[in-house]
Amino acid sequence: KAGVTQTPRYLIKTRGQQVTLSCSPISGHRSVSWYQQTPGQGLQFLFEYFSETQRNKGNFPGRFSGRQFSNSRSEMNVSTLELGDSALYLCASSSGLEAYGYTFGSGTRLTVV
Amino acid sequence: DQQVKQNSPSLSVQEGRISILNCDYTNSMFDYFLWYKKYPAEGPTFLISISSIKDKNEDGRFTVFLNKSAKHLSLHIVPSQPGDSAVYFCAARDGGGAQKLVFGQGTRLTINP
Numbered sequence: 001k002a003g004v005t006q007t008p009r010y011l012i013k014t015r016g017q018q019v020t021l022s023c024s025p026i027s028g029h030r031s032v033s034w035y036q037q038t039p040g041q042g043l044q045f046l047f048e049y050f051s052e053t054q055r056n057k058g059n060f061p062g063r064f065s066g067r068q069f070s071n072s073r074s075e076m077n078v079s080t081l082e083l084g085d086s087a088l089y090l091c092a093s094s095s096g097l098e099a100y101g102y103t104f105g106s107g108t109r110l111t112v113v
Numbered sequence: 114d115q116q117v118k119q120n121s122p123s124l125s126v127q128e129g130r131i132s133i134l135n136c137d138y139t140n141s142m143f144d145y146f147l148w149y150k151k152y153p154a155e156g157p158t159f160l161i162s163i164s165s166i167k168d169k170n171e172d173g174r175f176t177v178f179l180n181k182s183a184k185h186l187s188l189h190i191v192p193s194q195p196g197d198s199a200v201y202f203c204a205a206r207d208g209g210g211a212q213k214l215v216f217g218q219g220t221r222l223t224i225n226p
Binding site for chain 1: 147149154155156157158159202204207213214215216217218219
């Protein structure tokens with residue numbers, strides 16, 4: 001079965017701009033969560049959506065937002081980009097049942113200049 | 114407040130020998146623990162998990178041990194192979210019902226021929 005697809009793979013944006021990242025989960029998976037990976041902070045949880053509802057949110061400013069569509073695809077938006085937002089953004093999908101059922105995509109590498 | 118800690122940033126092991134990666138945690142509410150393997154510019158790949166009610170789980174060359182009283186878990190890889198060289202992340206699931214993983218900082222494992 002197809003894995004988790006994240007687009008685009010690479011993105012370069014200017015400070016102050018906004019960006020939208022996309023994640024298509026594994027077919028049948030209803031839970032999508034987002035993580036940010038930076039060299040200094042490691043992998044940090046951003047938020048999780050299940051059946052179009054945000055179930056949990058990490059400690060990130062309101063500039064980071066997301067949504068999930070009825071087909072379980074999810075988007076993540078970052079507004080007013082800052083240099084510190086440069087990171088690898090990872091999406092993980094899960095059936096919502098098994099603890100081991102988290103499958104990650106390859107990520108979107110965002111560079112803010 | 115780092116709830117999941119991997120105190121060894123790197124580990125070097127000879128091919129064929131045992132690799133032992135360690136992880137400590139502080140939150141007693143974690144209900145599942147997972148190990149992921151990660152290559153640069155790729156998403157983490159799930160390796161093995163263990164429920165908080167178990168003390169050992171084995172899958173091929175990988176075994177995870179959980180010591181709840183010490184809040185410590187370890188991943189054993191036997192025998193170690195060159196393809197095992199990667200960054201290994203320990204993660205814990207928040208047992209509050211939300212699909213949120215808390216990650217350690219990672220340990221870079223290098224298998225030497």
